[in-house]
Amino acid sequence: MKRRNFLRKASQAGIGITAGIGTAGLLTACQGESAEEAITTSTDCQAATETIHWKMVTTWPRDFPALGTGANTLAESITRISGGRIQVKVYGGGELVPPFEIFDAVSSGTAQMGHGAPYYWKGKIPAAQYFAGVPFGFTAREQNAWLYYGGGLDLWRELYAPHNLRPYPTGNTGVQMGGWFNKEINSLADLKGLKMRIPGLGGEVLKRAGGTPVNIPGAELFTALQTGTIDATEWVGPYNDLAFGLFRAAKYYYTPGWHEPGTTLEAFVNQKAYAALPEDLQHCVDIACQAANLDMLSEFTARNGKALTTLIQKHQVELRQFPEEVIAKLKQMTTEVLADLANADADSARVYASWQAFSKQVKGWTDVSELAYLKARG
Ligand code: CA
Numbered sequence: 134m135k136r137r138n139f140l141r142k143a144s145q146a147g148i149g150i151t152a153g154i155g156t157a158g159l160l161t162a163c164q165g166e167s168a169e170e171a172i173t174t175s176t177d178c179q180a181a182t183e184t185i186h187w188k189m190v191t192t193w194p195r196d197f198p199a200l201g202t203g204a205n206t207l208a209e210s211i212t213r214i215s216g217g218r219i220q221v222k223v224y225g226g227g228e229l230v231p232p233f234e235i236f237d238a239v240s241s242g243t244a245q246m247g248h249g250a251p252y253y254w255k256g257k258i259p260a261a262q263y264f265a266g267v268p269f270g271f272t273a274r275e276q277n278a279w280l281y282y283g284g285g286l287d288l289w290r291e292l293y294a295p296h297n298l299r300p301y302p303t304g305n306t307g308v309q310m311g312g313w314f315n316k317e318i319n320s321l322a323d324l325k326g327l328k329m330r331i332p333g334l335g336g337e338v339l340k341r342a343g344g345t346p347v348n349i350p351g352a353e354l355f356t357a358l359q360t361g362t363i364d365a366t367e368w369v370g371p372y373n374d375l376a377f378g379l380f381r382a383a384k385y386y387y388t389p390g391w392h393e394p395g396t397t398l399e400a401f402v403n404q405k406a407y408a409a410l411p412e413d414l415q416h417c418v419d420i421a422c423q424a425a426n427l428d429m430l431s432e433f434t435a436r437n438g439k440a441l442t443t444l445i446q447k448h449q450v451e452l453r454q455f456p457e458e459v460i461a462k463l464k465q466m467t468t469e470v471l472a473d474l475a476n477a478d479a480d481s482a483r484v485y486a487s488w489q490a491f492s493k494q495v496k497g498w499t500d501v502s503e504l505a506y507l508k509a510r511g
Pocket of ligand 1: 309368369393
């Protein structure tokens with residue numbers, strides 16, 4: 134039996150795993166050949182049943198709600214869908230390598246898989262920021278539509294390929310919160326001189342507004358805010374912000390998260406490790422990542438409301454909304470930041486062109502569907 138045929142059969146068995154066939158299905162596929170064919174496929178069969186051990190390094194504290202646990206769920210899915218043939222061990226940020234060194238660790242093969250957010254690598258790949266999300270840009274559903282059906286993921290893979298990485302969207306936070314402040318934001322002048330933890334393109338916009346954006350790992354946020362190393366911070370939304378206790382270090386909680394309207398989290402796999410997998414196991418990894426993407430968005434959507442109530446009622450957090458005038462100016466500055474980034478970097482120009490073209494057509498549909506419905510629902 135030719136290798137291609139075997140792989141097709143193994144792939145079919147892989148699909149069967151979800152119906153409970155698992156490794157047994159693969160063994161049947163191997164054993165079901167004639168004696169002559171069995172000799173030629175024995176190496177393939179051994180390879181197919183060999184256990185592969187992967188390390189997954191993450192930017193998150195171990196087991197951190199939704200983000201760290203999302204990485205755990207993804208690792209478990211890969212193991213279960215593969216019928217145990219791929220074992221993935223998850224490392225929290227700092228356990229194997231520091232949070233912001235996971236990109237290099239997976240690129241070099243120290244680990245086979247990483248879990249983080251694309252905008253953390255803007256120093257290496259400025260265009261990666263688009264794959265996380267754009268201020269005043271796509272919602273979670275629009276972001277997924279661009280990535281899966283609008284050419285976004287193809288561009289993302291192209292840009293990570295020289296780094297020996299294959300990226301996947303593996304989660305989305307939905308609309309984030311605007312952040313934690315110890316003073317009210319009544320005008321753009323209140324952002325001047327503000328030292329705030331805010332990553333990605335949102336940070337670039339804050340810089341244009343006269344603030345100082347910094348990016349520090351989540352685990353260091355509370356201390357940085359409490360000790361005054363930073364004046365303000367954003368993190369994710371009520372569920373995650375409650376977990377870090379940020380309400381103990383700041384009084385005002387602002388909405389909306391104009392800077393992150395639907396941030397995509399990522400996993401990436403070392404390309405050589407991926408290429409070494411038989412086709413059915415590659416498919417297992419692909420499908421597990423796609424499932425993780427939906428699962429995390431669902432979890433955030435389910436848990437944020439209750440956490441927001443806890444923050445307001447139990448911890449007396451004061452909810453505030455950015456004034457319309459501030460939002461309008463930040464939106465204008467976002468347009469300038471995006472244009473400047475495209476002018477300064479050819480890859481960013483290409484990704485921005487794709488993003489803009491998709492934005493035009495998807496926004497027309499969103500306006501007459503989601504937006505019209507949300508207005509009607511009230
Ligand atoms: Ca954030």
